[in-house]
Amino acid sequence: MNRAADGAAELAIIQKQETQTRSYKAGENNIGAAKDMLNVADGAMSGITDYLQKIRELGVRASNTATITDAERTSIQAQIEQYKQGISDIAKQTSFNTKPLLDGTSQKYNIMTDATGNGMKITTADATLQALGIADFDVTKDFDLAQVDDALARVSAGRSGMGAQSNALEYAYRYSTNIRLNVTAGKAGSRIWITDRRYPSRKRSRPCSNMHFLCRKNRWNREPARRQIFLSHKRWRTAERRL
Numbered sequence: 663m664n665r666a667a668d669g670a671a672e673l674a675i676i677q678k679q680e681t682q683t684r685s686y687k688a689g690e691n692n693i694g695a696a697k698d699m700l701n702v703a704d705g706a707m708s709g710i711t712d713y714l715q716k717i718r719e720l721g722v723r724a725s726n727t728a729t730i731t732d733a734e735r736t737s738i739q740a741q742i743e744q745y746k747q748g749i750s751d752i753a754k755q756t757s758f759n760t761k762p763l764l765d766g767t768s769q770k771y772n773i774m775t776d777a778t779g780n781g782m783k784i785t786t787a788d789a790t791l792q793a794l795g796i797a798d799f800d801v802t803k804d805f806d807l808a809q810v811d812d813a814l815a816r817v818s819a820g821r822s823g824m825g826a827q828s829n830a831l832e833y834a835y836r837y838s839t840n841i842r843l844n845v846t847a848g849k850a851g852s853r854i855w856i857t858d859r860r861y862p863s864r865k866r867s868r869p870c871s872n873m874h875f876l877c878r879k880n881r882w883n884r885e886p887a888r889r890q891i892f893l894s895h896k897r898w899r900t901a902e903r904r905l
Contacts, residue, residue: 679845685777686842693835696773696784699758700828703786706756707766707821710789713752714817717799720745724801728757732802739802743826746791753789765791775834776841782834784827787820797823 723740724730753764762768766788774781791797794813799805 680754682777683842684836686845689775689777689781689835690838690842692774692781692836693838695759696830697762697828697835698770699761700773700784700786700831701829702758702823703756703763703826704821704828705753707787707817707824708788709752710794711817711821712747714748714794714796714810714814717742718807718814718898721799721801721805721807721810724805725807739800739849740883742799742801746796747794749789749794751790753791756789766793773831775831776838779784782827784831787817789820793810814881828854879897 720738724735730738753766754762756762757762761771763786769785769788771784771786772781773784777844788792794816796813797808799809
């Protein structure tokens, strides 16, 4: 069909279905990008967890006042400062498509997940030293390992939240894919062909049920030579089976 007059009602239905399937596909792409973003943030938070574990280990070592001298404790603090700098670098540099994820400047994102424009909000964590509560952690002074424990708990909570959101996105992706495939199947059963006027040789949709038989019959009548070959081959196959 090249004109709306060839099937106005069918055209309206198919165009709506086309819009719906494309919108669901776009939503699936959005979901995939959101999952990738959460994976990036989770990987960075895993690195921060490693740093915190090392800081706590050094803090436990520095707590042994019976065998650790002040000079050694100063050396331990120098190593802790390196680990804290590593955490700070991860928080500042982790980004997705130039958007920072863990520095606290932007933690909420709207993701459109379906054809109606509805979606869900996803959040990342603030992993700066200030947010974790270890910016002033210093083993050369009075210190409390509970600061590091609280920081570890915050990181774990942030990672758990992002994991739950990733699972929710996966469910939304499956739902969208199911709807899109069913709508596409509905288009496949449509009653007309839609031909792109820009590329007449390309049919973008779906065989018809009411005109398809007549079209094939007319084509059959226009090709006597091909019909003869087909019938000859059919008789030959029939004779072969009888033997």
